Amino acid sequence: MSDRSIRFTHAITRAPGASVTAGLRAVDTGMPDLALMQRHHAQYVACLRETGAEVIELPALEQFPDALFVEDTALCLPEGAVVMRPGAPTRLGEAAQMAPHLEALYDQVLWIKGPGTIEAGDILTTEREILVGRSARTDALGIAELADLVAPWGYRLREVITPPGVLHFKTDCALLDPETILSTARLADSGCFAGYKLINTAPGEEAAANVIRFNDRVLMPAGFPQTAERLAAAGFDVHLIGNSECAKLDGGMSCLSLRFSPPR
Numbered sequence: 001m002s003d004r005s006i007r008f009t010h011a012i013t014r015a016p017g018a019s020v021t022a023g024l025r026a027v028d029t030g031m032p033d034l035a036l037m038q039r040h041h042a043q044y045v046a047c048l049r050e051t052g053a054e055v056i057e058l059p060a061l062e063q064f065p066d067a068l069f070v071e072d073t074a075l076c077l078p079e080g081a082v083v084m085r086p087g088a089p090t091r092l093g094e095a096a097q098m099a100p101h102l103e104a105l106y107d108q109v110l111w112i113k114g115p116g117t118i119e120a121g122d123i124l125t126t127e128r129e130i131l132v133g134r135s136a137r138t139d140a141l142g143i144a145e146l147a148d149l150v151a152p153w154g155y156r157l158r159e160v161i162t163p164p165g166v167l168h169f170k171t172d173c174a175l176l177d178p179e180t181i182l183s184t185a186r187l188a189d190s191g192c193f194a195g196y197k198l199i200n201t202a203p204g205e206e207a208a209a210n211v212i213r214f215n216d217r218v219l220m221p222a223g224f225p226q227t228a229e230r231l232a233a234a235g236f237d238v239h240l241i242g243n244s245e246c247a248k249l250d251g252g253m254s255c256l257s258l259r260f261s262p263p264r
């Protein structure tokens with residue numbers, strides 16, 4: 001089996017700006033501390049870069065407070081990239097800001113044109129399929145449009161459900177290797193991962209589910225020792241990254257980068 005769902009030559013990140021304090025959040029758990037977030041972000045970028053990948057660091061976009069969460073703007077596959085159409089009105093313009101950076105690396109950059117919406121935080125790409133969670137940000141029309149765009153590249157897309165009250169599908173799950181998924185119990189209980197090996201987050205550590213497998217590493221938010229131990233015991237090379245400030249904006253490890261291997 002190939003492992004292109006976990007091995008990447010490139011990543012794109014975007015620095016948090018001062019406007020991040022106005023970022024979207026489901027519940028107010030305190031104002032993000034920009035300086036601490038910048039330190040965590042630098043730790044995250046360094047961890048990606050240490051795997052040998054090229055990390056393209058984009059400058060902050062002050063007019064878009066959530067723009068550091070670049071993952072939501074695009075789906076990057078080996079064949080091409082698809083620019084998303086975010087469902088949060090304040091985030092809609094972020095996608096067009098990302099497009100030129102993808103066009104510099106890919107021959108094929110397609111766009112979700114609407115009227116549906118879709119954010120790539122709701123998309124989990126595995127070796128065998130693309131799972132898309134319908135959520136408050138991602139609707140049936142957006143999913144259908146994505147399915148049509150990626151079908152010529154040979155991808156099978158499966159619609160699943162993001163748990164109620166959860167921001168994105170990948171808030172609650174992550175691909176650890178081509179066969180193994182880390183998931184919260186509330187998402188795994190839906191049965192959507194039948195056929196995969198599963199590791200559940202430890203009870204009370206649901207926020208640990210949003211990790212990324214990036215080359216030989218698993219980047220994981222600090223503060224979830226039982227889940228970290230489960231991953232280490234399963235043989236994964238776990239790297240803990242501070243995430244306290246992004247967590248105040250419902251952001252995590254996957255949200256902070258686009259990870260891909262462009263064809264040229």
Ligand code: GLY
Nearest residue numbers: 023024025066249
């Ligand atoms: N604050 C991240 C989001 O709501 O999209």
